[in-house]
Amino acid sequence: MNIPCPYCQHPITPGATTCPGCGTSLLREATPQSAEPTCGYHPRRLSLAICDRCGTFACAECLRLNSRQEVVCQRCHALEQDTPLPWDLREELGTFTAWWKTVVAVMFHPDTFPTFRPEGSAGESLLFAVLCAVPTSIVGGLSYMGFLSFVPYLLSSGNPSRDSVPSWLGPAMFVAIMILGPLLSAAYTVIQAGLDHLVLKMGGVTRGFQVTLRANAFSQAPWLLGAVPCIGPYVAPVWGLVARVFAYRGLHRTSWGVALAGCLVTPLLSCCLCGGIYLSLIRTLGGFN
Ligand SMILES: [Zn+2]
Ligand SMILES: [Zn+2]
Ligand SMILES: [Zn+2]
Structure with missing residues (x-):
């Protein structure tokens, strides 16, 4: 202008x-x-x-x-x-290095969010979220494949019919998870950022949806830990939620309260909603007995 x-x-x-x-x-x-x-x-x-x-x-x-x-x-x-996040310097650093440096920054220095550029395109934000979902998809896919190729041996020990699980099912499952995992992660990011953005807007945030989407995508860095057996699936969601509070607060330049509401209102409401449906389902079923 x-x-x-x-x-x-x-x-x-x-x-x-x-x-x-x-x-x-x-x-x-x-x-x-x-x-x-x-x-x-x-x-x-x-x-x-x-x-x-x-x-x-x-x-x-x-x-x-x-x-x-x-x-x-x-x-x-x-x-x-604003300092650019490593993710914004992909051309100089290379996509993988830029992604890895951003993951480290988000996980260990979430307090630096207010100094980062708030705007970024939806595509590059989603790419970051998708990359964070890849390690978990690989581990998930491999364990399914291992399980499915192990099952025939288990079954065949008592019963020689080896055809119960076709041998291609394991690798097919792996490919399916490798494709579906990142796709679902992208879809989930858009939906969740959209709902969170409504809450943030009610809290008086003036910046656009792309800022929420970017913050939401970056806060998925700890999901990398989802690939760590046993403890990963429990640590990742909590760490991710903490990172998201920092990200919403930092990139929207808003208060802790509004950022916290932006992170928690939608998950809590959906929990109540699902819990409500579940309870009423149990009651209906109970009524039939
Ligand atoms: Zn002047
Ligand atoms: Zn003039
Ligand atoms: Zn001014």
């Missing part, structure tokens, strides 16, 4: 103090007692534009263009110096 020169309408780059079109100085002194808005930082200068972030009137010298191509005041610009 560009600002037009007040004299010749030539577009001005935020931060320039003279117009590139007519060469006039853009630092105009305010006439005392006039109704024209003055700069929030230089009360004696006329304002040239309003900051897209905080709404402060700013003079030519106090305006900047930020990474999102918005015209902002110098104070908002200074506050916005």
Whole structure:
């Protein structure tokens, strides 16, 4: 977005103090007692534009263009110096290294979320979530395959009919899990982020759905532990939930309370809902007996 020169309408780059079109100085002194808005930082200068972030009137010298191509005041610009997450540097680092470094950052330094860039495309967020689901899918697929190829031997020990479980079923199951696992993870991420976003919006969050989706995807880094036998499946959800509170709070720049509500309201409601359906089902069945 560009600002037009007040004299010749030539577009001005935020931060320039003279117009590139007519060469006039853009630092105009305010006439005392006039109704024209003055700069929030230089009360004696006329304002040239309003900051897209905080709404402060700013003079030519106090305006900047930020990474999102918005015209902002110098104070908002200074506050916005977001560091890119390793995941945003995939081209330099390579996808796997970028993913691994982000996983480590999310798991061990979730307090750094407020310094990270909040925006990112839906596709790259989902790719991150899908990569986090791959190790669990591999372990899950392998254990199914192992189980299914073991079953015929168990059955054949007492009964020589080996055809009870076809030999292709194990590998087929592995392939199916390797395809379905990441797909389900992507679908689950979109649905959960959508529901969480509604709650966050009720809490007064102004940033868009892509920010929630990005935060939700990054908070799945601890799901990597789901591949660790025995303890993994218990540790991963808890760690993931903690990371999500940090992620929602950091990327939405909101309070702990709103972030916590964003993480917990939907899972708790769905638990109550499922529990309710389950209970009423038991009651109905009980009534028939
Ligand atoms: Zn001009
Ligand atoms: Zn100023
Ligand atoms: Zn501002």
